[in-house]
Amino acid sequence: MPPISRPARRAAFSLFVLGAAVLNPAMSCAQGYPPPSVGVVIVEPQRVEVASELPGRISPTRVAEVRPRIGGIVERRVFTQGSTVQAGDVLYELDRLPYEVAVDAARASVARAEAGRADARQTETRLTSLRARNVASQADLDSAETAVLQANAALAEAQAQLRAAEINLGYTEVRAPIAGRTGRALTTEGALVSAQGEVMTTIQALDTVYADMQQPVSELLRLRRALDAGEITELAPGAAAVQLYLDDGSLYPHPGKLLFSEVSVERSSGQVTLRAEVPNPEGTLLPGMYVRVWVDQAVREEALIVPAQALRRDASGQAQLMLVEDGVVAARSVTEGRSTGTALTIQEGLAPGDMVIVDGFQKIGPGAPVTPVCWTDPAAEGAPSDICARAVDALTPAN
Incomplete structure (x- = not known):
């Protein structure tokens, strides 16, 4: 094997030093490189509504099966299938002669x-x-x-x-027992019907509908434990509001209210059933329609929230956050809570005023010096908080 020349050995040594600097940021600073910049946020206690997004199905508030009260021959169908009728409207006419x-x-x-x-x-x-x-x-x-x-x-x-x-x-005039939307006609002209026999059509009251949804019992138990411990405050009775999202992802414009929670748990799924009442003035919600229901169940007064992208996991899967302490990076194991969109609630391991790194993880490691920069969510509007600006200024050396 021919001997390696001196220029080749110098090039190989330079590549080794460059790779070591990338793997160990502290070495890069020792070599004269400036500390890398990282995006940070300051943890501040916030009032957060504890909510759940649950799948649900629409069902009518009232359903009536229209049946004849006497027997006879159907002479005429008066209503239009799928139309809206009022209570007392004539739906069918039977042969009147025998009764006259x-x-x-x-x-x-x-x-x-x-x-x-x-x-x-x-x-x-x-x-x-x-x-x-x-x-x-x-x-x-x-x-x-x-x-x-x-x-x-x-x-x-x-x-x-x-x-x-x-x-x-x-x-002999079969009338609508309730107001609502009729279904398809199940009896035609000329048919012989008997008293309280055949179902001639159905009427569903849709001016107000129910949204039936299911929640895992584990989530309900965790919510109750937090209420008992005083960590969260329950909403006032009758103040539990719900918002519906339709199948296409659009927000339904009319909010509803939560009615009750069933005390029994379904054996097959281990879930409890929740029911919400939602106004339906335009008739947009139809029975059987799939919706996503956002349920406000309680309020956490002093929750510690960080952007979801700040959460890291170590080799064992433990959740952790990277913090800036005295200008260097420190790893902190935490217990994550509920996620709300792009934010994440931290239950344990974090304190108000901690500086959490949100962006720039590729260039840092525990113990490495960094230059913090206030981070703002690109999807949100507004400038960074004054608390973050003051904390960053305190760590930035004077020129």
Whole structure:
């Protein structure tokens, strides 16, 4: 093997020193390079709403199955399938002729009963007069009075039968029991229906709808533990608000309110069911529609939040943050909490006023000197906080 020349050995040594400087930032500073710049934020306690984003399905507040109350032949369908109807609107018309005949017969029975009562009263009046002159016996008068009572009862029975016949005649018009949107017609003209038999159509009340969602029981238990420990404050009763996101990702304009949480847990999934009530004036939300529901459940008064990109993990998977302490980098193990968008709540391992590195990890390592620069979220508007500016100025040496 030919000997390596002196220029080649010098070039190899220069590459070795350059690589060592990249791997050890402290060596780079010792070689005269300036400390690398890193983006930092100052941790400040903030008031944060504890919320959950859960998948949900839309269901109507009321559902009515329209059934006939009498039997007969369907003559006409009045409503348009999928239209909005009001309570009392006519949906179907049944054959009226048999029930009109029944009404006429009942009216005749009433007239016959009225005639019988009139005859009984006349007989009673006549016997009363005769009894006063001792011409008729008391037994005959008692029988006449009893006949009047029987005639009154027969008339009441006939009137009741007439009322029933008129009600059945009114039932030949099948009306909507509630206001809402009709489904498809399940019965056509000419069909024979029976009383309380076939479902002719359905009506769903959609002016206000329910959003049913499920939450993992582990998340609910963690929330309750935090409430018991006083770490978070529960929202006032009736103040739990929800926001809906439609399937295309757009925000639904009308907020809703959380109604209740079921006390039972589903065995198959280990989740509890939450229900929210949401107004639906335009009819945008339809039964069975998939939505994402953002539920505000509680408030954490003094939460420590950092940008999610600041979180690092070591070889064992432990969450940690890189902090700037006295101008050098220090690794800090932390316990992460809930994430809200691009922010992350830190439960343990962080204190107010800590300077957390958010950007520039490629050029640093623990123990390396750095030059902190206030970092701002590119997606947010506004300048860095005054607290960060003062902290960075305190670490920057005077010229």
